Amino acid sequence: MTLPTDNSIIKVEGLTMAYDNFVVQRDLTFDIKPQDIFIIMGGSGCGKSTLLKHFVGLKEPAAGRVLFRGDEATSQQGSEFIDFWQTQDSKRQALMQRCGVLYQSGALWSSMTLAENIELPLGEFTDLSPSDTRHLASLKLALVGLSGFEDYYPSEISGGMRKRAGLARALALEPELLFLDEPSAGLDPISARMLDDLILQLRDNLGCTFVVVTHELASIFAIGNNSVFLDAESKTMLTTGNPNELVESCDNDTVRNFLTRGEGG
Amino acid sequence: MSGSQYQISSDGNASRLTLTGHWTINCDSQIADSIINDFREEPFRTVDGDLVESWDSSLVSLLLRLDQEAQQRDLSLKFQAFPQGVLELLKLARTVPEREGSGKNKEEQSFLSFLGDKAITDYREAISFFCFLGESVKSFYRLLRGRARFRATDLRDILSDTGPEALPIVTLISVLVGIILAFVGAVQLKQFGAEIYVADLVGIAMVREMGCMMTGIIMAGRTGAAFAARIGTMQVNEEIDAYRTLGISPMDFLVLPRIIALVIMMPLLCLYANVLGILGGAVISIGAMGLSFTEYWQQTLNAVDMTDISLGLIKAFIFGIVIAITGCMNGMHSGRSASAVGDAATSAVVAGVVFIIVIDGLFAIITSLLGI
Numbered sequence: 001m002t003l004p005t006d007n008s009i010i011k012v013e014g015l016t017m018a019y020d021n022f023v024v025q026r027d028l029t030f031d032i033k034p035q036d037i038f039i040i041m042g043g044s045g046c047g048k049s050t051l052l053k054h055f056v057g058l059k060e061p062a063a064g065r066v067l068f069r070g071d072e073a074t075s076q077q078g079s080e081f082i083d084f085w086q087t088q089d090s091k092r093q094a095l096m097q098r099c100g101v102l103y104q105s106g107a108l109w110s111s112m113t114l115a116e117n118i119e120l121p122l123g124e125f126t127d128l129s130p131s132d133t134r135h136l137a138s139l140k141l142a143l144v145g146l147s148g149f150e151d152y153y154p155s156e157i158s159g160g161m162r163k164r165a166g167l168a169r170a171l172a173l174e175p176e177l178l179f180l181d182e183p184s185a186g187l188d189p190i191s192a193r194m195l196d197d198l199i200l201q202l203r204d205n206l207g208c209t210f211v212v213v214t215h216e217l218a219s220i221f222a223i224g225n226n227s228v229f230l231d232a233e234s235k236t237m238l239t240t241g242n243p244n245e246l247v248e249s250c251d252n253d254t255v256r257n258f259l260t261r262g263e264g265g
Numbered sequence: 266m267s268g269s270q271y272q273i274s275s276d277g278n279a280s281r282l283t284l285t286g287h288w289t290i291n292c293d294s295q296i297a298d299s300i301i302n303d304f305r306e307e308p309f310r311t312v313d314g315d316l317v318e319s320w321d322s323s324l325v326s327l328l329l330r331l332d333q334e335a336q337q338r339d340l341s342l343k344f345q346a347f348p349q350g351v352l353e354l355l356k357l358a359r360t361v362p363e364r365e366g367s368g369k370n371k372e373e374q375s376f377l378s379f380l381g382d383k384a385i386t387d388y389r390e391a392i393s394f395f396c397f398l399g400e401s402v403k404s405f406y407r408l409l410r411g412r413a414r415f416r417a418t419d420l421r422d423i424l425s426d427t428g429p430e431a432l433p434i435v436t437l438i439s440v441l442v443g444i445i446l447a448f449v450g451a452v453q454l455k456q457f458g459a460e461i462y463v464a465d466l467v468g469i470a471m472v473r474e475m476g477c478m479m480t481g482i483i484m485a486g487r488t489g490a491a492f493a494a495r496i497g498t499m500q501v502n503e504e505i506d507a508y509r510t511l512g513i514s515p516m517d518f519l520v521l522p523r524i525i526a527l528v529i530m531m532p533l534l535c536l537y538a539n540v541l542g543i544l545g546g547a548v549i550s551i552g553a554m555g556l557s558f559t560e561y562w563q564q565t566l567n568a569v570d571m572t573d574i575s576l577g578l579i580k581a582f583i584f585g586i587v588i589a590i591t592g593c594m595n596g597m598h599s600g601r602s603a604s605a606v607g608d609a610a611t612s613a614v615v616a617g618v619v620f621i622i623v624i625d626g627l628f629a630i631i632t633s634l635l636g637i
Binding site for chain 2 (some may be wrong): 026056057058093096099103104105107108109110120125171173
């Protein structure tokens with residue numbers, strides 16, 4: 001198959017996701033552009049988190065493909081796409097190192113302190129000295145508002161702090177792509193709002209692209225500039241586009257109901 | 266008073282059920298079943314709730330069951346004079362249709378299909394064991410080439426967990442095994458006046474079989490279960506996924522140090538168990554049979570040779586690999602729930618112990634064929 005060229009950073013083409021014979025979603029096709037904050041939305045159990053797993057190397061597609069734009073520094077054309085699941089393991093590893101992931105539960109390594117959680121990937125993939133990694137870890141923790149918590153263990157801090165520490169770890173290797181699985185679930189409205197602000201600031205200042213799984217309407221409208229809507233009933237995507245425009249103009253009832261909590265349209 | 270009473274009266278050709286008193290979750294559970302039974306025998310057309318004093322969802326549940334029974338029989342059933350809340354909840358329960366395919370298939374399985382399923386699962390498990398073994402070998406190869414990395418502090422912690430901290434239990438068990446062997450031997454050998462051979466019996470049995478087997482079983486229960494539970498919990502918390510997506514192989518980072526630690530510690534523990542078992546035997550021989558320690562020791566040295574000792578150590582080495590692999594594999598393949606982690610720990614111990622006994626049996630056959 002030929003590889004397309006345009007300015008997207010991720011292209012999803014005809015993706016079908018399945019657990020054994022149980023199809024979760026089929027025929028997903030959408031693009032994610034650089035510096036997007038791309039929202040994956042939909043009701044509970046429609047496969048949002050499963051879709052995320054296809055981007056980060058945890059689940060192989062049943063059909064279709066996921067394309068990542070190659071590293072501009074090393075490829076000649078600049079916008080050459082790599083088929084994430086068909087390429088060699090080493091290239092996939094390299095792609096995955098350009099990504100940071102925040103898991104639903106935070107998924108911090110429970111036997112390590114917060115600082116060690118961030119230092120581990122730095123120590124594995126860079127040649128920094130231990131004191132440099134320590135400084136970087138402190139900086140990342142400070143970015144998410146957790147300075148002073150370097151020597152705490154994940155079990156000693158609150159759920160919201162664990163989320164933020166998870167984000168700090170996701171930022172460890174200066175990723176250009178960040179995948180967040182329900183970042184604001186279980187947070188109080190103020191913390192959720194602060195997390196949204198943090199995401200916007202990171203996008204503006206570091207130039208990262210975000211892919212966010214969420215069903216928090218406030219977040220969707222506050223940060224999202226592009227989205228895909230997955231539907232559990234029809235097992236496919238209903239639409240893609242900017243959520244702020246979709247709420248005005250989308251002609252699909254399910255999507256409009258979702259975005260207005262069933263009150264408008 | 267938690268009185269819930271009912272009464273069936275018939276006015277004309279249609280009978281009526283009247284509920285009185287308190288219909289809450291605390292009342293007699295059989296009353297609902299007996300109402301349903303009465304309905305099945307002789308359907309009534311109206312249910313009167315005028316005299317219900319207090320209620321909760323158990324009343325709604327009863328009415329819903331009655332309603333479903335009536336629908337199956339194509340009968341109309343009227344609910345009369347119930348509190349508004351009851352009727353609203355009933356409406357809520359009826360309007361949501363069961364989502365298609367959401368009910369689990371609970372079909373009874375025939376014996377043949379159960380057998381087939383079991384065979385397929387066991388076959389898959391065997392395959393996955395060998396895959397895991399292969400992965401570990403690859404990971405070890407990466408280590409030799411300097412590509413695999415884990416934290417030195419992790420290895421140190423695991424070494425201390427599996428070695429020094431297991432000493433008390435290994436001490437207790439091996440001394441006791443030594444004592445038991447000596448007693449068994451003493452009773453039999455006394456009949457021939459050959460008490461001195463207790464030293465041979467204890468020495469050879471400990472060094473060749475019991476030392477490595479008892480440490481193996483202790484470590485399978487202690488460390489194998491700990492590995493499975495630890496790694497299984499990490500699986501539940503998505504910590505393993507976090508390693509994978511960062512490009513850190515969980516095989517290298519979590520499994521390899523555990524295999525290395527057990528492979529180092531098992532032979533050492535086995536050696537320790539051998540010595541303590543022999544000492545346990547000595548205590549009995551000296552205390553109960555009047556042998557001197559020098560006699561006993563000399564006899565042991567004559568009986569046990571390097572072949573016996575190294576055979577025990579080789580087995581301990583293999584048991585170390587087996588325990589580490591069954592423990593880590595069950596942890597890595599654990600499902601994402603509390604009960605799945607429990608299952609993983611259980612099957613790690615069971616598989617570990619079974620493998621140890623089977624391998625020990627194979628060794629016994631092979632060595633006797635080779636005359637070692």
